[in-house]
Amino acid sequence: MVQVRAQQPANTDGSINLESWLGQLQTLAPNASRAALEKACAFAQQADGRKGQTQSGWGEHSSCFQTGLEIAEILADLKLDDDSLMAALVYRAVREGKARLDEVQQCFGAVVTKLVEGVLRMAAISTSINPQGPAVPGAESQVDTLRKMLVAMVDDVRVALIKLAERTVAIRSLKEASEERCQRVAREVFDIYAPLAHRLGIGQLKWELEDLSFRYLEPLQYKKIARLLDERRLDREGFIKAVMAELSAALEAVGIKAHISGRAKHIYSIWRKMQRKGLPFSQIYDVRALRVLVPEVSDCYSALGIVHGLWRHIPREFDDYITSPKENGYRSLHTAVIGPQGKVLEVQVRTHAMHEEAELGVCAHWRYKGTDVKSAALSHYEEKMAWLRQVIEWHEELGDIGGLAGQLRLDIEQDRVYVFTPNGHAIDLPQGATPLDFAYRVHTEIGHRCRGAKVGGRIVPLNYCLQTGEQVEIITTKQGTPSRDWLNPNLGYVATARARAKIVHWFKLQAREQNVAAGKALLERELVRLALPKPDWDKLAGKANLKTAEDLFAALGAGDLRLNHLLTLAQQLLEPRRTAQLELLGSKKAAPAKNIRESDIHIEGVGNLLTQMAGCCQSLPGDAIIGYITQGRGVSIHRQDCPELLQLAEREPQRIIAVDWGRAPAKTWPVDILIRAFDRTGLIRDISQILLNEKINVLGLNTQTSSSDGTATMALTLEVPSLDALGRLLSRIAQLPNIIEARRQRGG
Known part of the structure; x- marks a missing residue:
C-alpha cells in the first residue's frame, strides 16, 4: 500500500553501483549536471569512511552516503536544481558529524552550504521535540507552535523540500527499527512534516508521509482499511488513468477544452473521513476521484452533464458550490458516480479561476480543511506558507526554483521567534524577546528567581536577543527576587508586556x-x-x-x-537653589504666541529668530532650555541650569527670552561623556561596537591610563539625537565588563 525503502543498484560485491544510480537519477532530472553529482557523491563516500560523532539511527545497514542517495532521488523526482541535489547528498554526512560545514563551503560554495545549514537548523525539530510531554502552562498546541517555528526558519523553499525528503527516507527505513523509534519518528512526521507537505501542496509526499506514519501509529486501523480496499494502490491508480482517458475523449468530442487530473485516495484520508463523518467504508465515495478544470462557468455544467451521461449518478451525492459557495468562498461542482467495473468515482468540476482561488486564496484546500477561515488577514506563518507553495508551483512551470525564490520572495517580517525549553517544548515569543521574557513565559516564579541563562549550552546576558531554533535554559536561585533594573527600558532586559507586568506586580506587593x-x-x-x-x-x-x-x-x-x-x-523643573533667579527669568518673557513653524527651537512671543547652541553647556533635546539675545548673533540657547547663563541673567535680565524645543528636532547634538574602567584588552573596541550599534557619531576621544591603579579614563564628545538616546547609550556601556562608571560630564 505504501512505498518501501528504495533499493539502490548494486555491484556483485554488494556495493552501490554509482554509475547506474547516476543514470537513473538523470532519467528523473535530465538537466542535472553529472559532474556536480559525481563530486557530491565522492564527498559523501569519503565522509562515510570517517568515524562520525553521532550514530545515524537509520538502521544497521544504513550509511550517510546511501541516505543521501535516497534523499536526492526524491528531490530529483520533484525536479529540483543541482545545488539542492548536492546539498541532499552531503547533508547526512554533516548531520552525523562526519563532515564539517567549512569543508562543504570549500568544495561546493556558499549556496550549497546555506542549504545544508538551513536543514541542520530544522533538525532541531527531530532532536528536541516531545509532543506527548506536558505542555507549558498557557502555551498553544505544541505541534502547531513547532510547525510555525519550522516555517520561520526557512528562508529558501529548497530547505523545506530537502528536509521533507530526508524525513520521507527516515520513515521509509523503519521496517526493521525498534518499536520506540517507529513511534517517535512516525509521531514527528505525522504532527510536523505531513502537515507541512500538505500546506505546500506537495501531494505525492504528503500522502506517503501520512500513510506511513498512520501505519505505525495505528497499525490495526491501517490494516483494516487496507483489507477493505481489496486492491493495491497501483491498481487504483491504473483505474484512474483509464477513466481520465475516457472522460477526456467524451469532453473533446463536444468541444470542451478541459484539464483532467485524478488521484486514488490514500488510506489515512479514507480512515479520517470515516471517523469525521461516522460513515462505513461502503459510503466513502471519493476513494477514487477526478478533477476537471474548464475555461468558463457554463462549461462546468456542460462537463457535469457529460459525466452523468457516461456513468450513473449516485442519488444525494451531488453538491453545487458554484450556485451556493461554501462559507469560505470555495466554489466547485461535486458529484459521485458508479464508474467502470462498478467502482465508485467522485468527480469535481470547476473553472481554472476557481481552482486558483481554492488552491492559493483564502479558501485554499489546506485552509478550509484545518484552519479558521473567518480570519480576514493571513498571519505571518500563513503568508510564508503561501509564498513557499507559490514558489513550488512557479517552479513546476519555469524550472528555476533558486532564481524564483530570490526574485519573487515576499518581504515578510518575522514577527515571532520560536525557541525550545530544555525538555524540548517549543515556545513562541515576539521578535526581540530576551531570556528573561522566556523565563516569565514559562512560569512567573522562574522569572522572579532568574539569575542567568544559557542558550545552546553557553551562558548569555539576560538582555540577549533570542533567535528562532535556540534552546534556552534558565538559571535560577531558591530565594531570588526581581531586580528593578529589569524595568529600565534602556537596559533591554524585557521586551514583552507580560514579563513587565509580572515584575511590576511583584514590586507592588x-x-x-x-x-x-x-x-x-x-x-x-x-x-x-x-x-x-x-x-x-x-x-x-x-x-x-x-x-x-x-x-x-x-x-x-x-x-x-x-x-x-x-x-x-x-x-522641566529647575534646580532649587536657582529658583529665585529662574523666576526672574520667567518674569521677563513676553505673552505666549503661536509657534511660527515646526523647527528645532521655537521662540515664544517674538517669532522666528536666528538661534545657536551655546558651547558652555551643550543642551540636548529634552533638556530645560532658555535663550539669551546676543548682539548680532541671534539667540544663544543654554540649559536653564547653566552657570554662565545665570550670571548673564543677573547682569542683563532684559536679554533673557523663553524658548522651547520644536516638535520634531531632526539634528544631532554634541555632548561630553566620561567613562572610567579598569583597563583591559579590547575595551575601546567594545565601546566602539556599542556606539556603532546605537548609530552614534564620535567627534572626539581622549584616553588616559593610570599605571598606579590600572584604570583608564575616556572623555568622548558624541553626537546624540536626544536625552533618551544618551541614557540608553550610557546604560549599554555600563553593562560592559570592567566599567566603573559611564556618565555625562557636568559641562555637557
Whole structure:
C-alpha cells in the first residue's frame, strides 16, 4: 500500500553501483549536471569512511552516503536544481558529524552550504521535540507552535523540500527499527512534516508521509482499511488513468477544452473521513476521484452533464458550490458516480479561476480543511506558507526554483521567534524577546528567581536577543527576587508586556518603605549619571499627578511610574537653589504666541529668530532650555541650569527670552561623556561596537591610563539625537565588563 525503502543498484560485491544510480537519477532530472553529482557523491563516500560523532539511527545497514542517495532521488523526482541535489547528498554526512560545514563551503560554495545549514537548523525539530510531554502552562498546541517555528526558519523553499525528503527516507527505513523509534519518528512526521507537505501542496509526499506514519501509529486501523480496499494502490491508480482517458475523449468530442487530473485516495484520508463523518467504508465515495478544470462557468455544467451521461449518478451525492459557495468562498461542482467495473468515482468540476482561488486564496484546500477561515488577514506563518507553495508551483512551470525564490520572495517580517525549553517544548515569543521574557513565559516564579541563562549550552546576558531554533535554559536561585533594573527600558532586559507586568506586580506587593527607598535611589542615580540637577521632589510629584514626594518614590519603586517619564518631567523643573533667579527669568518673557513653524527651537512671543547652541553647556533635546539675545548673533540657547547663563541673567535680565524645543528636532547634538574602567584588552573596541550599534557619531576621544591603579579614563564628545538616546547609550556601556562608571560630564 505504501512505498518501501528504495533499493539502490548494486555491484556483485554488494556495493552501490554509482554509475547506474547516476543514470537513473538523470532519467528523473535530465538537466542535472553529472559532474556536480559525481563530486557530491565522492564527498559523501569519503565522509562515510570517517568515524562520525553521532550514530545515524537509520538502521544497521544504513550509511550517510546511501541516505543521501535516497534523499536526492526524491528531490530529483520533484525536479529540483543541482545545488539542492548536492546539498541532499552531503547533508547526512554533516548531520552525523562526519563532515564539517567549512569543508562543504570549500568544495561546493556558499549556496550549497546555506542549504545544508538551513536543514541542520530544522533538525532541531527531530532532536528536541516531545509532543506527548506536558505542555507549558498557557502555551498553544505544541505541534502547531513547532510547525510555525519550522516555517520561520526557512528562508529558501529548497530547505523545506530537502528536509521533507530526508524525513520521507527516515520513515521509509523503519521496517526493521525498534518499536520506540517507529513511534517517535512516525509521531514527528505525522504532527510536523505531513502537515507541512500538505500546506505546500506537495501531494505525492504528503500522502506517503501520512500513510506511513498512520501505519505505525495505528497499525490495526491501517490494516483494516487496507483489507477493505481489496486492491493495491497501483491498481487504483491504473483505474484512474483509464477513466481520465475516457472522460477526456467524451469532453473533446463536444468541444470542451478541459484539464483532467485524478488521484486514488490514500488510506489515512479514507480512515479520517470515516471517523469525521461516522460513515462505513461502503459510503466513502471519493476513494477514487477526478478533477476537471474548464475555461468558463457554463462549461462546468456542460462537463457535469457529460459525466452523468457516461456513468450513473449516485442519488444525494451531488453538491453545487458554484450556485451556493461554501462559507469560505470555495466554489466547485461535486458529484459521485458508479464508474467502470462498478467502482465508485467522485468527480469535481470547476473553472481554472476557481481552482486558483481554492488552491492559493483564502479558501485554499489546506485552509478550509484545518484552519479558521473567518480570519480576514493571513498571519505571518500563513503568508510564508503561501509564498513557499507559490514558489513550488512557479517552479513546476519555469524550472528555476533558486532564481524564483530570490526574485519573487515576499518581504515578510518575522514577527515571532520560536525557541525550545530544555525538555524540548517549543515556545513562541515576539521578535526581540530576551531570556528573561522566556523565563516569565514559562512560569512567573522562574522569572522572579532568574539569575542567568544559557542558550545552546553557553551562558548569555539576560538582555540577549533570542533567535528562532535556540534552546534556552534558565538559571535560577531558591530565594531570588526581581531586580528593578529589569524595568529600565534602556537596559533591554524585557521586551514583552507580560514579563513587565509580572515584575511590576511583584514590586507592588512589597513594603511601601522598600519601594520608597528603592525608587528614590534609582531616580537620584540616574540624575547624577545624566548630569541633570536634582529637582524639587514635591514639585516633581505634582507634575506626575501625585501628592507627595514619598508617593512619587513609592510609585517608581513599585514600577507604576517609568523612569524615563520622570526624567522628562524633571528636565522641566529647575534646580532649587536657582529658583529665585529662574523666576526672574520667567518674569521677563513676553505673552505666549503661536509657534511660527515646526523647527528645532521655537521662540515664544517674538517669532522666528536666528538661534545657536551655546558651547558652555551643550543642551540636548529634552533638556530645560532658555535663550539669551546676543548682539548680532541671534539667540544663544543654554540649559536653564547653566552657570554662565545665570550670571548673564543677573547682569542683563532684559536679554533673557523663553524658548522651547520644536516638535520634531531632526539634528544631532554634541555632548561630553566620561567613562572610567579598569583597563583591559579590547575595551575601546567594545565601546566602539556599542556606539556603532546605537548609530552614534564620535567627534572626539581622549584616553588616559593610570599605571598606579590600572584604570583608564575616556572623555568622548558624541553626537546624540536626544536625552533618551544618551541614557540608553550610557546604560549599554555600563553593562560592559570592567566599567566603573559611564556618565555625562557636568559641562555637557
